[in-house]
Amino acid sequence: CKKSFLDTEDVKVASDQNFYKIPSDAWKALVGAYDGLQRVWAEGVALPVAAEIMSDNAFGGTGNSDGLGFQMMDEFDKLRSPADVSMFGNNWTAYYKAIYRANVLLSKLDQIEWAGSEDLRKVYESETRFLRAYCYFDMVRLFGNIPLVTIPTTENVPQANPDDVYKLIAEDCKFAADNLPAISYTSQAAATRGRVTKWAAESLIGRVYLYYTGYYNKSDLAGVVSKAQALAYLEDVISNGGFGLVDKFANLWPAASGANYVGEENKETIFAIRYTYTSNYDGNVDGNHWLVMYGIRGKNYAPYGLGWGGGTVNAKLWNAYNANDTRRSATIVSIAGEGIDLQNKNDQREYTGYYQKKYVPMSSGDTSLAVKMGGLNFMIGQFQDYVSIRYADVLLMAAELGSPNAQTYFDDVRKRAWGANFVQTTVNQANIMNERRLEFAGEGIRYYDLLRQGVGTAASVIGESVVLQNGGANVTKNILPSKINETKGLVQIPNSQITLSNNVLKQNAGW
Amino acid sequence: NTYAQTEKISGTVLHQRTAEPVPGATVTVKKTNRVAVTDAAGKFSINASAGEVLVITSIGFTPQETTVGAGELSIRLQEADNQLENVIVIGYGTQKKKLVTGANIQVKGADIQKQNTTNALQALQGQAPGVQITSYSGQPGAGMNVIIRGKGTIGNFGPLYIVDGIQTVDISYLNPADIESIDVLKDAASAAIYGSQGGNGVIIVTTRTGKTNQKLQLTLDGFYGVQNIARKAPLLNGKEYAIIMNEAAINSGKSPLFTNDVVNNLPVSTNWMDKMFDKDVPYQNYVLGLQGGGAGSAFTASLGYTNQGGIIGGSGISNFERYTFRINSEHNLYQNIVKMGQHLTFNYQNTRGIAVDGQYNNTLRAAFGTSPFLPMYDSAGKYFSADKLGWYPGKADQAWNSGESNPYATMDYTTRNRHSNQALFGDVYIQVEPIKGLKFRSSLGLNYANTQSHGYTPVYRLSIYAFNDTAKVTQSMGNGRTIQFDNMLTYDFKVANDHSFSVMAGASSLKTKSDSISGYNWDLRVSDIRYAYLSVAQNVSRGLPYMGITGFPYERALLSYFGRLQYNFREKYLLNATFRADGSSKFASSGRWGYFPSVSVGWVASSEEFMQSVAWLDHLKVRASWGRVGNQDVIANQFLSPVVFNNAGYIFGNQEGASVQGAYTSRLANPDIKWETSQQTNIGIDAVVMKRLNVTFDYYVKDTKDWLITVPLLATAGADAPLINGGDVRNSGVELALNYRNNIGKLNYSIGINGAYNKNRIGSIPTSDGIIHGNTNVLYANANEFYRAANGQPVGYFWGLKTDGIFQNEAEVNNYVSKSGNKIQPDAQPGDVRYVDLDNDGTISDKDRTKIGDPNPDLTYGFNVSLEYKGFDFLVQASGVAGNQIVQSWRNHSGAQGNYSTEILGRWTGPGSSNKIPRVTEDNRNWTNFSDLYIHKGDFLRISTITLGYDLANVVKKSYLSRARLYASVLNAFTFTRYNGMDPEVGYNEGFSSGIDLGYYPRPRVVMIGANIRF
Missing domain, CATH: 2.60.40.1120 (Carboxypeptidase-like, regulatory domain)
Structure with missing residues (x-):
């Protein structure tokens, strides 16, 4: 009697004692793992934003009174903002939370009663391992030296050799590529689009292969995937995936296309991190929390919604486009070109006259579109997905890996961009890299394309001295190549984690 | 003969x-x-x-x-307040004051009622040494922070409240007029009988009861007053603001924003502080009481009504209304052997109010930062929306700041809410005394409460950020009940006439269950508070996220066994010992029992033969006590690792907003979690000198350890950290209370003075850096961490840079160099703040941050003077604190255009102009680093009550009228302080820190008249 009186039950939660029993539990845990991925950039700095700012595409920007963290990141210079010692701390934590969700599910697979749905196990395991690989690939590119955790643990895990991290990424992706069913895009049920597919896994292998072999100067992907295999995976996506290029480049991007927008689930999307407007401040993270960084500072200029003015676009990028290239106006907002009567320049840091356009909050009239849809506010209510891997990327990767159809793939991408003005150029490494710059600007790809050509190359391309406007006043901005060489293009390991680990974790050079 | x-x-x-x-x-x-x-x-x-x-x-x-x-x-x-024979209330019993060996203090109901407050705890302010009381905000109905003998935890620091034997967490439902006495148990030995709930001290409230053989008496007490702001924060007017904005632009390398002509001919200069405060807001309380008793039964009953408006926005915006009905009675069922009785209070409260929390949840704060350029109304008489063009002085086609919004309108639109709750609180008991001295008492207590809230946000537009396109409605309901069943056996006996014993053994069980449900919906049919209910919204089919509803249960249980031995030898040598065992549902079954012992001794030295010759010393008692108490006020079930389903969705397919439900293991488990434990030693002296001066002195050392804290886990663990036990703090201090009562002819007077000095030091925190970090984003948008708990420091101390004046010229910047000759602040310009390079490493970094302030006062004190002369009475009550600091952050330094207080007029404008307030810049560079520029002295002395009364019964002699006192009173009459805010008593709690003025709702000044009538 005494025992039962004090045993009050909290019916709000299940516990790990009574969950993970049946396939539907595994499904919920898998959705939880997807949610983990949805959260990795909810706070801190999003990789797509960081990669644009660290590249030669964009500057830190943000408000004129804001902290100088984005400038520190842009210039790879710790002294720019000595107080920012854990800039990517929230992301580091969120990635490990997402990895933990995957690891827990993987460790519970054996205890689930699969009888009658054995095929599901392989599918769930593949998706889970892909999500884990995706997170690790982000982390290892950003931080370089990270602890590798494959089972839930509270141990103080030291940083792993990056080769071991890539080996896990490669094995996880390979498992998913080899075990997920080959259902082409057109045959997929519309309601499940957005889940990890065989094609997503194969495409990610291509991306990981190129980055790892380039940045680390290796001949294969950690002994798991050879160059020929990587190409074969990409060719499989092209031949059997059922994907294609959307006719008009601008139609891929909502702010650039308006009513002609093709929608989030289109034949060019191979893998996207999905977002919707139901984020709230009670811990529900469904929204794209980083989009607001790219909004024009302080005011709605329909169709563009207001935001914090981060990642102001480098004039160099605008000038790199030919005026006949349809990608220029789909990628960049030109304040002068679009005749915008900008009112908040006083509050904008590192103003260039150009803002991001592919990923930008939108407004309708003077109201945030996200709010109009039902979002809580324009900061966390944004719903635009982050399209991580587009079919165009697969085409260019296959071309780069030496596909016999390289010229065709290369032309396909360029034809769409130039339309009637298309003139063929020869496919070669330099042209592919230039094309990738123009095709993927604003999508968080450029920086890693630079790094995989070698840190030295990246440093010389990114380094510059340029006059920008802070709060309407001219200032000279310096990005020193030496800083990029010193840091090897990596970001700082969050100091909070180094402290917590009692210095088992080591800071990256230059930070 | x-x-x-x-x-x-x-x-x-x-x-x-x-x-x-x-x-x-x-x-x-x-x-x-x-x-x-x-x-x-x-x-x-x-x-x-x-x-x-x-x-x-x-x-x-x-x-x-x-x-x-x-x-x-x-x-x-004449009442003998400190009469040693008086009986005071202790845990589960009473004791003659003379025999008390712990440190507790009694404040009489009469002394509480004299303060004319609507909240009993506020009346206690300055009357109980060692009990620090601050209001969370000046809003009517706001809660009070009660800290007994210093903060012992970074968790919940509030004491346990016992009202007529039944425990609760809040006594705001009581009308102060119904209180007979409040006893505060300060030392662990006194509180240990409440075991795992006594860690923060115990406050015992006894409500009025009737006495047998008492004639029926009707009482009527009431007061009515008006409230006004005591001191308003001075902000820049339009012209001053324009000048400062011009100067900031120039200092930021730009040309001035406004020409002299524009500055001198501004069309609008709104004083937002004036708009926010209402005048002569009512403050009233009326209590009708009836008491009486015959030979076998006695009772008291009362009806009370309280209504207090808020000075911000007036009664229409914030208001507290309380109805109370109380009846206490006791019946002698059989020859004084069997008695039964009950205490019962029903109360009904209606409240509405503004937000009084952090920067994003503080209605008043907006008034500090909004520019005086913004007009209150547009030409149509509606609130002016800041995204309209035409209010940039000198630029007709522009808006000055489309992001700021009319703070009064924001208050109007966002505070349309109503809350009410009804509660039944009380107990029934039976007491049997079969033989003299042996008593069995059984009581069943009930604390039942219902709450309802509803509100709506109308469609409005005030700026680009502040708008609402569809009316939103919210509604919530909840109910909870706690049942407390206590059984106690006491036996008082004497051995050989000199040895007096009192032994007690008891058991208590307590169970709380509650349910709550809340929801929101959009598109209200009619924008009016009367229609603000979920189903009166037109949206019925759109589903999430337009309509949402949640509902939760809550349950907890506590089972306790306790005992006490009291012994004295000829009332000269005293001993008390208690023991309590508590079992709590919050912890795992393996470790849910905790044991809390205490012992205390006393020696009434004045009863010794050799002291009889000391004629001036009427009474001297020396006391010593030791005890252990606990704190279990934490989130339950930390011993489990929960799998959560909410907030774990992901979206597949093409339909925006339609998430698929997921699940994940959110937190690690800690099966070893147990109580916070507080151990306290107390040494005290009670004395009566020359029959007129009462002296009480205490010295204590209180060690609280095994805090229930979340220690940051390595991120690689992947889950949230559970609570663990760790961290400790020592509070040590002294308390002194003096009361003197005498008369000069027919003038009776009494003077009371009390003070408490407390030192708060953290011993050790088991995190890798020895720090529990405070919240960020508190002082302004994206502000950095500025308070902490750390080894060797007081709880919640302010952590920032020290400044060393202002750079007066270029040479001073250039000469501020490190040992190696490098400039320490290379980017600084004349007029910027010079920070102290504490670690001498040549740069200003986090390593230079140190303790620059402490929110915990060293000294809390109070005094009162009362005079009585031929029917006249006069009272002054004061309270104060010293040695604490306040962080003031009224302005949002993440933007350039926020208004300033007039303090900025003393800024640096050139060499020699100021060495204290830096120059103004658009990027606020001198303010975005937390430094002692934010720190202000928090010392104050408040004359909280001045009352003058006269009893008309002295002139109107009617047999049926025993008393007809009329009085006039001023509350919060004067405050002596160097703090330049509206109220130095900043009771807002930010995390585990306090004293942070983000635009604090000040306590009003009340001028009132009242009457006490006895028939």
Whole structure:
């Protein structure tokens, strides 16, 4: 009697004692793992934003009174903002939370009663391992030296050799590529689009292969995937995936296309991190929390919604486009070109006259579109997905890996961009890299394309001295190549984690 | 033969202050054995002759002598506040004050009612040394922070409240008029009988009860007052603001924003602070009481009504309304052997109000930062929306700041809410005393409460950020009940006449269950509070996220066994020992029991033979105590690792907003979690000197350890950290209370002074850096961490950079170099702040941050003076603190255009102009680093009450009217402080810190009149 009186039950939660029993539990845990991925950039700095700012595409920007963290990141210079010692701390934590969700599910697979749905196990395991690989690939590119955790643990895990991290990424992706069913895009049920597919896994292998072999100067992907295999995976996506290029480049991007927008689930999307407007401040993270960084500072200029003015676009990028290239106006907002009567320049840091356009909050009239849809506010209510891997990327990767159809793939991408003005150029490494710059600007790809050509190359391309406007006043901005060489293009390991680990974790050079 | 001349003398014995009759008083003719006892009306008759002396005694009053003359005698007995024979309330019982060995303090209901507050705890301010009381905000109905003997935890620091034996967490439902006394148990030995809930001290409230053989008495007490702001924050007017904005632009390398002509001819200069505050807001409280008793039963009943408006926005915006009904009665069922009774309070409260929390949740804060350029209304008489063009002085086609919004309008639109709750609180008990001294008492207590809230946000547009396109409605309901079942056996006996024992054993069980449900919906049919219910919204089919509803249960249980031994030898040598065992549902079954012992001793030195010759010392007692108490006020079920389903969705497919439900393991488990433990040693002295001066002194050392804290886990663990036990803090200090009472002729006066000094030091925190970090984003948008708990520091100390004046010129910047000759602040310009490079490493970094302030006062004190003269009475009550600091952050330094307080007019404008306030810049560079620029001294002395009263019963002599006192009173009359805010008593709690003024709702000044009438 005494025992039962004090045993009050909290019916709000299940516990790990009574969950993970049946396939539907595994499904919920898998959705939880997807949610983990949805959260990795909810706070801190999003990789797509960081990669644009660290590249030669964009500057830190943000408000004129804001902290100088984005400038520190842009210039790879710790002294720019000595107080920012854990800039990517929230992301580091969120990635490990997402990895933990995957690891827990993987460790519970054996205890689930699969009888009658054995095929599901392989599918769930593949998706889970892909999500884990995706997170690790982000982390290892950003931080370089990270602890590798494959089972839930509270141990103080030291940083792993990056080769071991890539080996896990490669094995996880390979498992998913080899075990997920080959259902082409057109045959997929519309309601499940957005889940990890065989094609997503194969495409990610291509991306990981190129980055790892380039940045680390290796001949294969950690002994798991050879160059020929990587190409074969990409060719499989092209031949059997059922994907294609959307006719008009601008139609891929909502702010650039308006009513002609093709929608989030289109034949060019191979893998996207999905977002919707139901984020709230009670811990529900469904929204794209980083989009607001790219909004024009302080005011709605329909169709563009207001935001914090981060990642102001480098004039160099605008000038790199030919005026006949349809990608220029789909990628960049030109304040002068679009005749915008900008009112908040006083509050904008590192103003260039150009803002991001592919990923930008939108407004309708003077109201945030996200709010109009039902979002809580324009900061966390944004719903635009982050399209991580587009079919165009697969085409260019296959071309780069030496596909016999390289010229065709290369032309396909360029034809769409130039339309009637298309003139063929020869496919070669330099042209592919230039094309990738123009095709993927604003999508968080450029920086890693630079790094995989070698840190030295990246440093010389990114380094510059340029006059920008802070709060309407001219200032000279310096990005020193030496800083990029010193840091090897990596970001700082969050100091909070180094402290917590009692210095088992080591800071990256230059930070 | 004198005996032959005796005759029947009759008279009445009345209470000196209240003029109520004193029944049961003993009247003795001095040096004879002639005795009489007063009846229910205080009347007596006795045989005595003229010239003989009558001695009148009654428990609780000072004995009085009077010489028999001619006619009826009217004797007024003076209350003996510190009468050693008085009985005070201790945990699960009462004890003669003389025999108390712990550190506890009693404040009489009368002394609480004299403060004319609507909240009993506020009246306690300055009356109980060692009890620091601050209001969370000046809003009516706001909660009070009560910290007994320093903060012992970074968790919940509030004490346990016991009202007539039943525990609760809040006593705001009580009308102060219903309180007989409040006893505060400060040391662990006194509180240990409450075990795992006594860690923060215990406050015991006793409500008024009737006495047997008392004539029926009707009482009417009421006051009505008006409230106004005592001191308003001075902000820049339009012209001053324009000048500062110009200067900031110039200092930021730009040309001025406004020409001189524009600055001198501004069309608008709105004083937002004036707009926010209302004048003469009502403050009222009325209580109708009835009490009486016959031979077998006694009762009191009362009806109370309280209504207090808020000075911000007036009663329409914030208001507190309370109805109370109370009846306490006791019945003698069988020859004083079996008694039963009940305490019962029903209360009904209606509240509405503004947000008074952090920067994003503080309605008043907006008024500090909004520019004076913004007009209140547009030409159509509607609130002016800041995204309209045409209000940039000098630029007709622009808006000055489309992001700021009319703070009054924001308040109007976002505070349309109503909350009400109804609660039934009380107990029924039966007491059996089969043989003299052996008592069995059983009581069943109930705390039942219902709450309802609803509100709506209308469609509005005030700026680009502040708008609402669809009316939103919210509604919530909840109910909870706690049942407390106590059983106790006590036995008082003597051995060999000199050895007095009292033993007690008891058990208590407590179970709380509650349910709540809340929801929101959009598109209200009619934008009006009367229609603000979920189903009156037009949206019925759109589903999430337009309509949402949640509902939760809550349950907890506590089972306790306790015992006490009290012993004294001739009331000279005293011993008390207690023990309690508590089992709590919050912890895993393997470790849910905790054990809390205490022991205390006392020596009444003045009772020793050798002290009898010290005539001036009437009483001297030395006390010492030790005890252990706990704190279990934490989130339950930390011993499990929960799988959560909410907030774990992901979206597949093409339909925006339609998430698929997921799940994940959110937190690691800690099966070893247990109580916070507080151990305290107390040494004290009670003395009465020259019959008039009461002295109480205490010294204590309180160690609280095993805090229930979340220690950051390595991120690689992947899950949230559970609570663990770790961290400790020592509070040590002294308390002194002096009370002196005397008279000069017919002028009776009393003076009370008390003070408490406390030192708060953290011992160790088991995190890798020895720090528990405070929240960021508190002082302004994206502000950095600025308070902490760390080893060797007080709880919640302010952590920032020290400044060393202002750079007056270029040379000073260049000369501020490190050992290696490098400039320490290379980017600084004349007019910027010079930060102290504490670690001498040549740069200003986090390593230079240190303790620059402490929110915990070193000293809390109070005093009161009261005078009585021929029916007049006069009272002054004061309270104060010293040695604490306040962080003031009224402005959002993440933007350039926020308004400033007039302090900025003393900024640096050139060499020699200021060495304290830096130049203004658009990027606010001197303010975006937390430094001692933010720190202000928090010392203050507040004259909280001044009252002058007169009892008309002195002139209007009616037999049915025993008292008709009228009075006038001023609350919060004067505050002496160097703090430049509106109120130095900043009770807002930010995390585990406090004293942070983000635009604090100040306490109003009240001017009132009132009456106390007794029939």
